[in-house]
Amino acid sequence: MRAFIGLALLLTASLTQAATLTLDTGKGPQRITTEQLLARPDVRAIDVPGDVSYHATMHYRAIPLKALLGGVDPAAHLQFVALDGFAAEIPAALALQARAEAWLAIEPADAPWPKLGPDKPGAGPFYLVWLHPEAGHVGSEQWPYQVATIRVLADPASRFPKMRPAPGLATSDPVMRGFAVFQRDCITCHTLNGQGDAKLGPDLNVPHSPTEYLRDDLFRVLVRNPQDLRHWPQAKMPGFDRNALSDADLDDLVAYLKHMAGRKAAP
Template sequence: MTYRTETLLKRPDARTISVPGDVAFHRTMHYRAVPLAALLEGIGRDDHLQFVAGDGFAAEIPATLLMNMQGSEAWLAIEDPSRPWRALDKNRGSAGPFYVVWTRPQAARVGQEQWPYQLARIRKLGGVAERFPAILPDPSLPADSDVQRGFAVFQRTCFACHTLNAQGDSKLGPDLNLPHNPTEYLRADLLRAFIRNPQSLRQWPQAKMQGFDTHALSDADLDAVLAYLRHMAGRKPGH
């Protein structure tokens, strides 16, 4: 289904919401928005959705998280052409026309990569494991292992911008295993510093990668995703 700005703004369930600590604007923002679950007609809780931005960013969000009516709630914020939002910093343009925002995101541990802005389309797809088998860790590893936990974190944070083993939908950032995995050429302390603040390692005004502070990515989650990356360095195609 195609939605237009004017149609969404006229919906009876459109309302003004306040979003403290907005991920894109780093301040409290106020939006006209519609509950995202109300727009997902025909989508079941077991479905998997991909939110694709105009620049190619592709956020993978399970429908069960979007339909969670207790705790965190997802909204589709709609930019009114007569009252445009302020520009994003670092020359990133506008967050409009549509932006997925959350109220009480901490309740469901919603990650900053699950706030896609400049939204162009929503796609119903198979799960990540089904579509991209080359990114899977060794299936014999226990579900509670650091590698398996890191794989879950990778999907929530890194996979929106990067491919791995040449698989994935987003091409904003480089592949994280081919030809070399970052754990193969960066010391662990430097890689941690880079993920926290990319500009601390290599200053580049045009860089697109946003850092992950401890609120967005805990130390335990960072350790887990690094364990996954180290593991995948030994699971390249043809190895």
């Protein structure tokens, strides 16, 4: 009986540790297990200096992301959905063509990665990491961890028309530049006008834009370090330092949010 219970516990633990990635490149969802990914001939051992999530050099077994994206148009858009609802939006060209190298790190079931902090999980089971991220201007929000699903979609501006600024603005307009910043750094956690796939943070326009109830300087404090504005131990929003979000990008984001405060739409 003890032997049977011990075997059952081992099987339960094995099932608990098993992980599956859902990959949909436009041909229907494909489910791939940790074991299948680690058995691929293109798996490599890589060192990632300055890992964004662990803030140290990390060592992973990983697959070049582009090896999983055969046939994907560089003009397409990739969405990485995490176990907690975080949804990172990344242009396919960044992974397929840029000098920055995108790798899908795979957590072995028998060698779990460290926790990201007290009372926090590790980055597994799958984590998008980058080598030479500066070559592609890869932002901190483009390192999604705890990835459960990767899928090819239309870009956010096409999928979520209520996020778009007023027509006719030049691409060089601060509002349009701010919309690009929003898509890179904010859409991962926030909706706007009720549109978006993220499930972590509040909507940034309805019922009110933060630019309507925060002075510009306080909004910048909120973005740079949320705990400096509201001390809340359970807060999940990360701070964006100037390496992650330049002052110019933050100015453009403010311009976009102020513009959209005049373009509210019902969710």
